[in-house]
Amino acid sequence: xxxxxxxxxxxxxxxxxxxxxxxxxxxxxxxxxxxxxxxxxxxxxxxxxxxxxxxxxxxxxxxxxxxxxxxxxxxxx
Numbered sequence: 001x002x003x004x005x006x007x008x009x010x011x012x013x014x015x016x017x018x019x020x021x022x023x024x025x026x027x028x029x030x031x032x033x034x035x036x037x038x039x040x041x042x043x044x045x046x047x048x049x050x051x052x053x054x055x056x057x058x059x060x061x062x063x064x065x066x067x068x069x070x071x072x073x074x075x076x077x
Contacts, residue, residue, distance in 0.1 A: 034067040 038060040045056025 030071055034064065034071060038063045038067070 041063055042053075042056040042060035045051050045059055046053040049055075
């Protein structure tokens with residue numbers, strides 16, 4: 001088989017920009033999921049239970065607090 005003339009060597013490409021993009025995507029997904037779930041919990045508690053909007057807000061705030069502790073990079077459980 002004929003060899004193709006190329007300067008590419010496996011494993012020598014700079015991937016710093018790729019790593020930053022992937023890290024940003026993971027952070028956006030992680031924190032976005034937390035806040036979307038908190039809003040959904042608040043709305044569900046407000047409209048689908050007799051507890052009301054204030055109880056839903058308290059539950060959502062607790063979820064955000066616990067989620068921040070669990071998802072934070074400095075505090076590993």
